Amino acid sequence: MAVSNDASRGLMAGKRGLVMGVANNRSIAWGIAKALADQGAEIALTYQGDALKKRVEPLAAELGAFVVGHCDVADPATIDAVFETLADKWGKIDFLVHAIGFSDKDELTGRYVDTSEGNFTKTMLISVYSFTAVAQRAEKLMTDGGSMLTLTYYGAEKVMPHYNVMGVAKAALEASVRYLAVDLGKQKIRVNAISAGPIKTLAASGIGDFRYILKWNEYNSPLKRTVTIDEVGQSALYLLSDMSTAVTGEIHHVDSGYHTVGMKAVDAPDISVVKD
Numbered sequence: 001m002a003v004s005n006d007a008s009r010g011l012m013a014g015k016r017g018l019v020m021g022v023a024n025n026r027s028i029a030w031g032i033a034k035a036l037a038d039q040g041a042e043i044a045l046t047y048q049g050d051a052l053k054k055r056v057e058p059l060a061a062e063l064g065a066f067v068v069g070h071c072d073v074a075d076p077a078t079i080d081a082v083f084e085t086l087a088d089k090w091g092k093i094d095f096l097v098h099a100i101g102f103s104d105k106d107e108l109t110g111r112y113v114d115t116s117e118g119n120f121t122k123t124m125l126i127s128v129y130s131f132t133a134v135a136q137r138a139e140k141l142m143t144d145g146g147s148m149l150t151l152t153y154y155g156a157e158k159v160m161p162h163y164n165v166m167g168v169a170k171a172a173l174e175a176s177v178r179y180l181a182v183d184l185g186k187q188k189i190r191v192n193a194i195s196a197g198p199i200k201t202l203a204a205s206g207i208g209d210f211r212y213i214l215k216w217n218e219y220n221s222p223l224k225r226t227v228t229i230d231e232v233g234q235s236a237l238y239l240l241s242d243m244s245t246a247v248t249g250e251i252h253h254v255d256s257g258y259h260t261v262g263m264k265a266v267d268a269p270d271i272s273v274v275k276d
């Protein structure tokens with residue numbers, strides 16, 4: 001997709017916001033950042049640690065985006081630093097994208113019942129609480145209202161092989177979208193989630209049998225294909241722009257319609273687990 005980043009036109013013209021979760025050019029957050037910049041948004045990006053800094057900086061330059069700095073959502077001081085920098089630079093923001101999740105990959109295989117207390121707690125802190133933590137800070141900068149978006153997966157609603165504690169975390173994240181939507185609605189701040197179909201990203205590579213999951217979705221979704229980060233970006237544009245001013249507390253599926261399907265398509269081939 002060509003990115004023009006002309007702030008004088010487009011659905012996001014005059015809007016500024018923070019996109020968290022770009023790790024590389026396969027990240028869902030990157031697909032969203034591109035779609036927003038293409039419609040005139042001014043974007044700030046965070047990165048998690050020095051290893052990702054060198055990947056995020058050139059991507060930010062492509063969009064004319066501002067790199068706020070390091071943010072590890074398990075370290076509240078780094079979240080505060082990001083929002084202090086944004087307050088100094090922009091004073092207010094209009095949107096926030098939270099595309100962050102983590103769980104120990106050793107527990108994204110096998111049985112959910114074997115989840116350890118330590119990984120349960122860490123998964124909930126990074127994948128669930130962090131959205132509320134950033135919402136607390138973003139609220140103060142959304143003085144003219146705003147739109148917040150997080151990313152979830154169908155494993156919140158139904159049991160998916162290997163998704164395990166991440167499914168429990170996504171269910172809690174989806175519930176927090178609804179609670180945040182009510183708390184912040186009076187301030188004209190909307191809070192929504194996109195439930196994306198499986199996409200091969202760094203985070204997804206930690207999930208057991210991921211190639212099998214992708215194939216299964218391709219064969220069995222109504223559209224008979226998987227989804228791209230650019231398609232998630234286009235739907236994010238709707239939720240973050242004034243195209244959706246009456247939409248909040250919503251879990252919007254961008255999954256080729258997979259969530260509507262109850263069993264294997266009759267014409268879908270039987271497939272076996274494909275190893276990476």
Ligand SMILES: NC(=O)c1ccc[n+]([C@@H]2O[C@H](COP(=O)([O-])OP(=O)(O)OC[C@H]3O[C@@H](n4cnc5c(N)ncnc54)[C@H](O)[C@@H]3O)[C@@H](O)[C@H]2O)c1
Pocket residue numbers: 020021022023024026027028029047048052071072073074098099100101102126151152153154195196197198199200201202203204
């Ligand atoms: N890829 C998929 O199939 C899929 C499907 C549905 C939802 N999602 C969700 O989309 C979101 C983005 O993931 P992705 O697939 O683009 O993978 P990704 O690996 O590109 O992005 C995950 C991001 O989370 C960040 N992160 C992890 N721990 C962090 C911490 N402690 N502090 C700050 N940042 C941290 C990483 O730095 C990375 O940028 C996640 O919430 C994921 O669960 C992914």
